[in-house]
Amino acid sequence: MQLPTSARVVTPDLVINGTVQVDGDRIAAITESEAEPTGWIIPGFIDIHCHGGNGATYTTGDADQARTAAAFHLRHGTTTTMASLVSSPFDLMLSATKAFRPLVEEGVLAGIHFEGPYLSDARCGAQNPAALRDPDVKEIDQLIEAGAGTVKMMTIAPERDGAIEAIEYLSVQGVIASIGHTDASFEVTQAAIAAGATAATHVFNGMRPFNHRDPGPIPALLDDPRVVCEFIPDPVHLHPGTLAFATHASCAPWAVLVTDAMSATGMPDGDYDLGGLKVRVAEGAARLADDGSIAGSVITMDDGFRNAVELAGIEIPMVSQMASGTPAELLGLTDVGQISPGMRADLLVYSEDLKLQGVMRAGEWIER
Structure with missing residues (x-):
């Protein structure tokens, strides 16, 4: 070609x-x-939040599966990808860090994003509640040391005990602290940003909803220029009007499109696993089999790019910035x-x- x-x-x-x-x-x-x-x-697209695809998952820390998932998303335009894990026991987090480190050094992956386990019980969504716990700086330090630059991002609910201290530590270590899966108040969210949080995980999803008298985390995240906000551009997670509103509210240089794709992406409808939880995929939506909670997406960045343009009506240069330029800046990547x-x-x-x-x-x- x-x-x-x-x-x-x-x-x-x-x-x-x-x-x-x-x-x-x-x-x-x-x-x-x-x-x-x-x-x-x-x-090329840069996806900072992806759990797998083509039947393969990042969430178990298997290097061969990681190669399969990264290659699948590469074929769909994601030239730089982060491996996102879900809430897991520490032993799995540590073994995954060690297994993915060579892939980061090789350039297959851009790094690891730990989505949990330091998340809200009330807003855990499709995260396994049995794995949730308060942040532990000693635990985080072991992961960072084992990864030697592999650990790039960690999602934390700032209202958990020890969360602010953990966010401060991540910031000092050069790891992106992202606010997500949270029931935090507006004030606690602001405190987390002041402590060094610079990103927000799939805004609107896994968060306390906005209320004009009790605003919660969403307006604090959208309105602060220190925070880059993730959005999942599929009509399952966000109404196209919400995506358009959020894009204009936060502006493209502070907004990132992510897939939150799971292993079922590119696969037939059916039953799949996510962090030990059964997920049922049907008609373009992935939901927990037991309670119907949304469990990630089954889109590629190519799908998300087109959705943002055609469904949400966002101009192509702005969508490109959210899908490539802004995530590169967030990760500190200077040549992509x-x-x-x-x-x-x-x-x-x-x-x-x-x-x-x-x-x-x-x-x-x-x-x-």
Whole structure:
């Protein structure tokens, strides 16, 4: 496959009619063209919250399954992916950290996101309640030391005992503390942000709902420029109008699209496992078999990109920023997430009707 000679190239500053010149694994230049554009060229997607896909899961810490899941999402445009685990015993968290460390060093994964186990019992959603517990700085320190840079992000409910101390410690260690699965008040959420929390896990989902007299965490997260907010762009988790509102409220540089995809993504409807809980997938929704709680998604970033544009009506450059540029900045990645000379050549080619035509990672086309 070749890059189109005339397409709408989404750069950090503007959309350019032209093409991208690639030299080895790097972007050499963006050249303009006067010909009618035939599609779009956008940066590869960066998913900071993904539990698996194609029947494989990150949640058990199995390296072979992690390779399978990462390769599946790569074929659907995710050129940089984080492995997200769910609430688990410490032994599993530690073994997963050790198993995934070589994959991070190899570049298969960008790091680990521990979604739990330091979450609210009242807002645990599809997290296994048996695994929930208060944050333990000594436990966190062991994970960070074992990972040697592999642990990138941790979701914490700030109202739990020891949570503020844990957030402060994560911040000092360079690990993203993300507020999520929380029943915290507005004031406690603000205290967590002041302590160093810089992200919010799938805002609206797994959180105390907004009330005008008791606002809870949502407005504190949306309104603070120190916080990058995750949103799941499927109509199961968020009404398209809610996604549009949240995007405009937080602005694209402070908003990130994530899949929250589980192992059933790309697979037939049926029964699956998530952190020891039975999940039933039907008609595009994953729900716990026992109580119907939403249990992650079955979308790819390609699906989410299209949903944000076609269902929520958000402009393509803004969606691209949320799916690539902002997550790169949050993770501190300096050579991916945008189309600029010198950046790694992670490029996606879309048709005019937003069908994914090609995926390039580090200058090489991916077999799809």
